[in-house]
Amino acid sequence: MNRLKPTHNFQKDISNCGLTGFISKAGKLVEGSVIIKSISLMHDRGNGLGGGFAAYGIYPDYKEFFAFHLMYENGMALQLTEEYLEQNFHIEQEEDIPTRRIAAIANPPVFKRYFAKPLETAEYREAVEFKKMTLEDVVVHHVMRINNEIEGAFVVSSGKNMGAFKGVGYPEEIAEFFRLDEYKGYIWTAHNRFPTNTPGWWGGAHPFTLLDWSIVHNGEISSYGINKRYLEMYGYLCTMLTDTEVVAYMLDLLIRKHGLTPELASLALASPFWDMIDTLPEEEQKLLTAIRQVYGCALLNGPFAILFASNEGLIGLNDRVKLRPLVCAEKDDFVYMASEEAAIREICSTPDRVWTPRGGEPVITKLNPGVV
Amino acid sequence: MKIDAQGLYYRDLNEKIRAAVSAGADRIELVNVNGQYFIGDGINRPVTITIKGVPGNDLGAFLNGATIVVQDNGQDNIGNTMNAGKVIVHGHAGDVLGYGMRGGKVHILKDVGYRVGIHMKSYNENKPVLIAGGKAGDFFGEYMAGGVLVLLGMFSDNPDKPKHGFRFGTGMHGGVIYVRGEVDETKLSREVGIFELSKDDQAELQEYLKDYCRDFKLDVKEVMNEKFVKILPKSKRPYGNMYCPMPR
Numbered sequence: 001m002n003r004l005k006p007t008h009n010f011q012k013d014i015s016n017c018g019l020t021g022f023i024s025k026a027g028k029l030v031e032g033s034v035i036i037k038s039i040s041l042m043h044d045r046g047n048g049l050g051g052g053f054a055a056y057g058i059y060p061d062y063k064e065f066f067a068f069h070l071m072y073e074n075g076m077a078l079q080l081t082e083e084y085l086e087q088n089f090h091i092e093q094e095e096d097i098p099t100r101r102i103a104a105i106a107n108p109p110v111f112k113r114y115f116a117k118p119l120e121t122a123e124y125r126e127a128v129e130f131k132k133m134t135l136e137d138v139v140v141h142h143v144m145r146i147n148n149e150i151e152g153a154f155v156v157s158s159g160k161n162m163g164a165f166k167g168v169g170y171p172e173e174i175a176e177f178f179r180l181d182e183y184k185g186y187i188w189t190a191h192n193r194f195p196t197n198t199p200g201w202w203g204g205a206h207p208f209t210l211l212d213w214s215i216v217h218n219g220e221i222s223s224y225g226i227n228k229r230y231l232e233m234y235g236y237l238c239t240m241l242t243d244t245e246v247v248a249y250m251l252d253l254l255i256r257k258h259g260l261t262p263e264l265a266s267l268a269l270a271s272p273f274w275d276m277i278d279t280l281p282e283e284e285q286k287l288l289t290a291i292r293q294v295y296g297c298a299l300l301n302g303p304f305a306i307l308f309a310s311n312e313g314l315i316g317l318n319d320r321v322k323l324r325p326l327v328c329a330e331k332d333d334f335v336y337m338a339s340e341e342a343a344i345r346e347i348c349s350t351p352d353r354v355w356t357p358r359g360g361e362p363v364i365t366k367l368n369p370g371v372v
Numbered sequence: 373m374k375i376d377a378q379g380l381y382y383r384d385l386n387e388k389i390r391a392a393v394s395a396g397a398d399r400i401e402l403v404n405v406n407g408q409y410f411i412g413d414g415i416n417r418p419v420t421i422t423i424k425g426v427p428g429n430d431l432g433a434f435l436n437g438a439t440i441v442v443q444d445n446g447q448d449n450i451g452n453t454m455n456a457g458k459v460i461v462h463g464h465a466g467d468v469l470g471y472g473m474r475g476g477k478v479h480i481l482k483d484v485g486y487r488v489g490i491h492m493k494s495y496n497e498n499k500p501v502l503i504a505g506g507k508a509g510d511f512f513g514e515y516m517a518g519g520v521l522v523l524l525g526m527f528s529d530n531p532d533k534p535k536h537g538f539r540f541g542t543g544m545h546g547g548v549i550y551v552r553g554e555v556d557e558t559k560l561s562r563e564v565g566i567f568e569l570s571k572d573d574q575a576e577l578q579e580y581l582k583d584y585c586r587d588f589k590l591d592v593k594e595v596m597n598e599k600f601v602k603i604l605p606k607s608k609r610p611y612g613n614m615y616c617p618m619p620r
Contacts, residue, residue, distance in 0.1 A: 322486045342407025
C-alpha cells in the first residue's frame, strides 16, 4: 500500500495559468527555443492539461495563402474535411504537421496543414457579389462550418504566415511534440493551462484563433454567455467548450468587421467603470459612453490577462481591476509580456525597461511599417 | 553560505535554504535566482537571506523573524501573511504585497502594484510596517485592518505614472496610511479621510523612515523634507449595515 502514496503532500495546488509572448518590431526571426524557455519557467502555473503556442512569420514561402492548421479526432473527420476543403479552396500545399512522438503526449489527434485560397465557386461569387462578404468573411464562414458541422474536425488556426500549435500536456511537452524548435517567427505567444471550469482537451488549449488573430488568456470570462450570444448574432459559433474562444471572435468582429482601432476595441473589452468615466473630459466621456452603450455585450467580465497577436502586432490587456498578473519589458526593438517578470528575464536578462500596465490599459505594439 | 540557484526547481532550492537555516547559517546568499516561488517562507530564525536575481511569487510568506534582501525586482504576493522579520527589495514589487501581514517590515525601494497591504492587521505589539518608495497601483490599503502603510512616490522608473491609483483605501477599517505630499482625493474610497499628522505621528513616522533609509542608504532628511498626510478610516465597520441594517 505504501508504494501508492504520492511522493509529496500537495496541500495546495499552486497552478493558475501562465502566459508569455514577445514581438520583434523590426521583424527579426526568433527561434522557437526562446519562447519555450520563457514558458517553461512558469511550468508550475499549469497542471499538464493544456499548453500551446502561436507563431507569426513562420511560413514565408506561403505567406499569400491562408495556413489552415487542422486537428482531426478520427479518420472520417479528416476525409470529410479534405473533401470540404477541395470543394471550396485551391490548395497550394498540404502536409502533416511534423510531430515527434514523445512519452508525455498520450493519444494525440492527427494534425495536418493546408496552404489555401478560396476557389471562385458559384457560392463564392454569390457571397462576394450579393452578400457583400470579403475574402476574410468567406474564410471565417468556412472555419465556422468545419468546426461546427464536421464531427471531430477543428481548425486550430487559419491566418496567413502564422500558426497555432496546442494540445493536452505541459507547454514544453507540446513544443517538443510539434518540434517548435524548428520554427522561426517574429511574434511568439505561449500558454500554460490550468483548466478551471471547462475540460482539458486538445481543442480547449490556448491559443484560440480566427484568421490571424490568436489569443492566450489567464483568467475566467464570466460574461461568456452574453458574449457568446452576441457573437452568434454575427455568425460566430462557439465550439471549443471554453470561455477564451469568445475573445478571438470578438476582436475579429470589433477590429476587422467594425473597423475599431485596437485601442477602442480594448476599451470595449475592458471598459472603464461609469464612475471613472464621469471624471473624464467631456469628449472622452462621450466616446466611452458610446462604446459602453454600443458594445455592452462585448464587455469581458471577470479576471483576465490576455495577449492577442495578429500580423499587425502584439497586444496585452488586463481586466479593469487587474485580477491577473501582466508584466511588460522592452529591449531594443523587442517587447515582452508575461505573467511573471522572471519569465521575461529568463530570455532577456537585462531589459531596458520593465513595467506593469494598469488594469484595462492595453499595451499595443505594432510591427514596424514594411515588415509584413 | 552561498547557494547557486541557476536552473534549480523551487522545491529543491527551498530545501537547500531550509537545510542551511537548520544548520545554523547566519547569512545565506542566493545567486542566479529567477522565478523560484516561496523563497524564505516560514523561516523563524534571524537569518539574513540575500537574493541576486528576481525571486518568484510568495517571497517571504509566513516569514517569522528572518531578513530577506532582494537586490533586483520582486514579483507578486511578497510577505503574504508575514509575522515578523523584514523583506527589503531594491527594485519594484508586484501586486498583493503584504497580504494579511500581521507583523514585521517590508521595505520596497520603487513602485508597487495593485492591492498593496490588503488586509494588513495588527494586535498589541505586533504592528506591520510596509513602505513603498515609488508609486502604487489601485486598491492601496484595501480592507486594511491594522498596521502602517507608507507611500513616498519618490523612486520610480515611471515618471508619468500617478503617485497612487484608484479606490485607495477601499474597505479600510483600521491602521494608518501615510503619504508623502498630496493624495488625489478623487481616487480615495468613501471609507477613508485625510488628516494632519500629530507630533506623535511625526515621531513614529520618522523612526520608520530612518530604518527605511538605512536599508537603501538614503538621506532621511530629504525624504522627510516634504509634508506627509495621514489617511484613516472613517469607520471601524464600514460594511456593518450592508446586508442587515441594524437599528441605531
